[in-house]
Amino acid sequence: MDTTLLIFALVYLALALGHLPGFRVDRTGAVVAGALAMIAMGRIGDQAAWAAIDYRTIGLLFGLMVVSGAFVVSGFYAWVAARIASMPVSPPVLLAILVVTGGVLSALLTNDVVVVAMTPLLVAITLSRGLNPTPFLLGFCFACNTGSAATLIGSPQNMVAASALHLDFTGYLKVALVPALVSLPIVWAIVAYLYRHRWTWAGQGPASAGPEPSPMPLDVVETVKAALVTLAVMLAFVLTDWPHDMVALGAAAVMLVNRTVASKDVLKAVDGNLLLLLMGLFVVNAAFAATGLPQKAITGLSGMGIDLTQAPVLYGVVSVLSNIVGNNPAVMLLAPFVAQAPDAQALGAAFALGTGFSSNLIVFGSLAGIIVVEQAAARGVTITTGEFCRAGVPVALACLAMGLVWILLIS
Template sequence: MNVTLVIFTLVYVAMAFGKLPGFRVDRTGAAVVGTLAMIVFGAISPKAAWDAVDYRTIGMLFGLMVVSSAFVVSGFYAWLAQRVATMPVSPPTLLAMLIVVGGVMAAVLTKDVVMVAMTPLLVSITMARKLNPVPFLLAFCFGVNTGSVGLISGSPQNMIVAQGLGLSFSGFMKVTMLPALLSFPVVWAVVAFMYRGRWALPAGEGAAPPPADAIPPLDKGETIKAGLVTLLVMAAFMSDLWPREIIALSAAGILLLNRKIASKDMLGQIDGNLLLLIMGLFVVNAALDLTGLPQQLLHDLRDIGVDLNNPVTLCLVGGMLSNVIGNNPTVMLLTPFLQPGADADALGAALAVGTGFFSNLVVFGSLAGIIVVEQAARCGVRISFAEFSRAGAPVTVCCLVIALAWIMYLT
């Protein structure tokens, strides 16, 4: 038990700090090494380790990543970013459009892929308009984080919550879509207020328009094909007639079987590190579960009045913990110990909305936040930790009010 607890602690220290202190081991590396250590030291058997990995979540996530990658390689993301960002509208109106576009795309096509594809494009296009890219990048990121809450397909943590609590696609949407939509005007109002009068770049810092070959041309045929497949996936999810992972993987197979686009180009857009991270955490968490320590801890917490099966408590605890170890680890840690029963919808909403809405508090509160800061830096735009939180904190507080009011209504 002591060895198991030490390994588990080290893995989650890496989740909190982004790497294992003293080593060049990031979150994914820590999850993989932790898995191997659990097996080597006998904390979990190889068979139990394989069984611990939820193939349904991994299959659905991989399939939806392939679907989203089809829009990347077809040039749709680049075309959409250029069309929206070059429209002759005022900066506040452009801000609102990016929030809605980002939030809706994230809910359907998985938020992390959307952030990777759109961030460098938004930097290039806003600077070409001599606009300060920071408020637009932050608003897009905040909208992606809150909008992704609306559908199971929006993020890995949504998939884990739905699988763990037995929620259908339509059932999940019924309890998360409204707060996700209500978050959009909140994000817009906060960011527009905080950056009022600071929309333009300082003199001399403008950028030339991106060269024509920097933005891939739109392949209308492939975009239409990807769009039709996505619509069929959503319809199949809604029908709830087939397992969600089978639907997503079937869609991936259809899109990979392509005469124009190489499968390696599509698979190159897949975030393999994220898949390995989630698989590793399934095993690490299962090994700790075998010690009985989590059950004892939950019992002790209940004795002092902290009941994770209370939706309001779960929302707050899940949200705060997600800013320490990340969204996906938090959901994976808490979901197995919930007792849904008649409150499954409220608990699902509490965990999904709590971790999603709290994501905007600090940079490392979500992978989307890390992506936007790191990719912006590669494009020459610096978003500091303080600047992210200066806008993200009031967004989080205001969205939290919406979340708590909604959860209390559900209960």
């Protein structure tokens, strides 16, 4: 048991810090090493390790990443970014358009792929117009995080929670769509207010910092194909009881078989590190659960009045935990202990809204935040931790308060 606890603690320490202290090992490397150590040291059998991996969630996520990647290859994201950012509208209106676009796209497609594809162009185009990129990047990032909570397929943690709680697409939509939509005007209002006198560029370098990326031309045929496949996936989720992972994998197969687009180009959009991290966490958490300590801890918390099967309580706990170890690890750690609870829909909303809304609190609260800050820095635009939190903290707190009201109403 001591070895299991040590491995588990080191893995989650790496998740919290972003690396394993003293080693050049990032989050994914630490999780994979931890899973292998659990198996090698006999803390979990090889068959039990394979059984612990939820292949349905992994398959669903992989399939949707491929579909989203098809939009990248077709030039759709770049086309959207260029069209929106070049509109002859005032900065507050431009921000509103970006917030809505980020929220909607992240709800329908993998939010991290959307952020990766659009951020460089948003930086370059706002700079070329003499605008301060920071409010637009932050608004877009915040909207992607909160908007992704709207649907079961908006983010990996939503998929993990829905799988654990056996939620279908429409059932999830009923409890998550409304607060996710309400979060978008909250994001816009706070960011627009904070930057009301700072719309123009007065940053650390000239407005032409870095070469402007050349957006790939829009391939209309491939974009329409990807859109039709996405629509078919949504209809299958809503109208049939077909397994979600099989639907997503079937859609991925359709997108990969192409006479004009190389499959390797589409697969570049698949976040292999994230898939490995999730698979490793399934194994590490299963080995830890076998010790019986998590069950004892949950029982002890219940005795103290902290009942995770109560949606408001779970909402608060996952909101805090996700900013310590990350969204996906937080959901994966807690989901097994509420899987059999009666109010599955409210608990699903607690997971999705708690992780999605709290993600904007700090830079490292979400992968989207890290992507925006790093890609902006590469283009000569520095978004400090203080700058991010100055907008992110009020956005997160306002959205979390609204989400709590919603959780109390549906519980």
